[in-house]
Amino acid sequence: MSNADLIDTVATAGAAIEQAVAVFMLHPETYGGSIAAGYQNPLAGYVAGRGGVLGEATGATVSAVFAVFEPVGLAAMWDEGVAVHGAARASEIYWDQTAEFGRKYLSGAEGLDRIAALGEKLIASTPITALPLFAGWRAMPFAEDAPARALQVMFVLRELRAGLHFNALSLSGLTPVEAHMLNKGPGYTAMFGWPEPFADGADKKDGYAEIEQATNRRIADIFSAALDPAEAEELARLSTAALASLKANVPA
Template sequence: MPPANPWRDALNTVGSTFMTSTMIRSTSKEAGMPASALYFRGRVGVLGDVSTDAAFDVLGIFSRRVVDSVWERSAETAPQAAVDAYLDVCHRWGRENLVDDKAAARATVLLEQVLDEADLAPMLLAQGWQRAERPNDVPARLAQAAMAVREIRGGQYFAALGLVGLSVPRAMLVDPGAGAERMSTLGWNDDEIAEARLRQRPSDSGRWRDAQSALEGAFLGLLGDVVGEDGVRALGEALLAVQRVPND
């Protein structure tokens, strides 16, 4: 039997926990930026010296006000320096938190196969991270590969929302895992959330479910095109079996 859908929780745990860690906040401050800036600058820096407009477009889930503020307050940071610091945190988090075992090695091989062979032309962030240099050890490679494949799924999610004609803020309002509370944690203020509510339509919940269905089909289809049906099952099982280093 294939595992319960691992693509949101398991992939996110391995590929994005470092993004909100104390490690990334302290590294951002050490680099002379606000604590939250490295997440933005490092993640988007793989595309080079992009404008605020481009950053807002590819990040997707943040209000324009938040992205503008980050770009203004970290304007002196060179893109490659931000990428290097971002990857350093990703790798250190992997080494400190992921057990180097058979499941981790199997997940890494399959995720990197997806990155090596998938056609990602419409997904700019995923395409940028697809080509990033990789470390040598399994825990760091797994953290980076999961982060990059997570970007594939994120790009497909935004495409799915566009397919059903649903804006990101309207989607967040009807997403059972998000809502106005989640928007607040991402920096949306009360006025911006209220404006998003005014734009809501009765069909939004149905459209969101349609987008989710399209996303799952597209993502599993992309994985299957690269690693085959058995590989998709093996990847899901491996991700669910990845172990965390026990805390002392």
């Protein structure tokens, strides 16, 4: 497999994994689970749950790690969320929600054991330097059953790519708002808490493309160190199939 082909493969895998985990994170059922767990604001449950592996940090610290959210609002949601169950328990609750979502909506998807096995090879071999959320989630225990474990593994791989992407963004000169606008536009930018007017970053398209390329190049390095070309292609194919299965099974 050429380097260009490997980069295409990791981009395919990364996109499928990101979208599959986003189905879980953004679904009303997940928000309902956070409310059932005692969070009056489900977004506070999300922030405390996802960030809880960082420990009892300040809201400012967590907003720095989350990188692409409006920091004042993110810090407020963190403070609200950790006031309910604390940081460690919040991450355990969110991890259990991830597992249950996988059990409910991924069962029957192709190759779940292989997604877990190949993903865990990547996770175990990747240095954690400058990847705090990835480091925290990598230390969490995976579920034993294949549907739950596969989605949890995809969750950790998503944090890996996100962390590398955030690092590339921090070196690029683009603001988070410009990156959001160049990625998915104003609705997406607003979802992350940023107020209008939005700087569109139209003169920085090449810079955003380089962020994506730098992220994929680093992921390709990680893939090539842990997986052979056939395994890399298998993970991309099975992740894409898992995303399709989720979309077919999850109610709108």
